[in-house]
Amino acid sequence: METYRIAVFVGSLRKESYNLKTAKVLMALAPDSLSLDLVRIADLPMFNEDLEDNPPQEWLDLREQIQAADGLLFLTPEYNRSVPGALKNALDIGSRPYGKNSWNGKPGAVVSVSIGNISGFGANHHLRQSLVFVNVPTMAQPEAYLGDAAALFDEAGNLTNDSTKEFLRTFMEAYGKWVATNAKQRTA
Incomplete structure (x- = not known):
């Protein structure tokens, strides 16, 4: 069985982020065909096209991580009906320089997690708009929206809701199939 490398992007930078906790659950529930790695976006310098002639090393590292991935998994909270600035910044950095879009053609999935x-819902769909571009x-399908996240985890960060855990397992199985199908289409 082929193993696909998945880059995981968490939009919330908070240390006790429910999005980060959910990402760790998804990584544990992923089928054996997926190898998932968290990509740090907290320290990325803000995108500024003037820096493209001599891009910061953090930008180059991010682009390499995206290019090395077979698929992408995004987890986002909702800030003012949109995605956090750090996640949008990562999208902008990865899409540049013009004509060298690192994201291009890589199968993705979005999970939004909120208290x-x-x-x-708004952030999930706003992110999807950017991903189209x-x-x-x-x-x-399946779509993944986790509400009332504070009630889903215990003090140690463990997911305690069995139906949510089963849903996330089903989500990751579907995502594994999505990645495999798209990988075959990319190489055909």
Whole structure:
């Protein structure tokens, strides 16, 4: 069985982030066909096209991590009905320089995690809009919106809700198939 490298991007930078906790759960529940690695975006200098002639090393490292991945998994909270600035910054950096879009054609999936009842719906769909532009074919079903996240984890960061755990397992199985299907299409 082929193993696909998945780059995992967590939009929340908070140390006790529910998005980070969910990312760790997803990594543990992933099928054997996926090898997932967290990509740090917290320390990326803000995108500024004037820096492209001599880009910061952090930008180059991010682009290499994206290019080395077979697929992409995004976890986002919702800030003001959109994605956090750090995640948008990573999208911008990875899409440049013009004509060298690192994201291009890599299969993705989006999970939004929120303490609210709307479950990050706005951020999930706003991120999907950006992913369309950078040509990331994003898994449509199952959709993943986790609301009331504070009630899903114990003090140690363990997911305690069995139905949520089963849903996330199903999500990762579907994502594994999505990646495999798209990988075959990319090499055909």
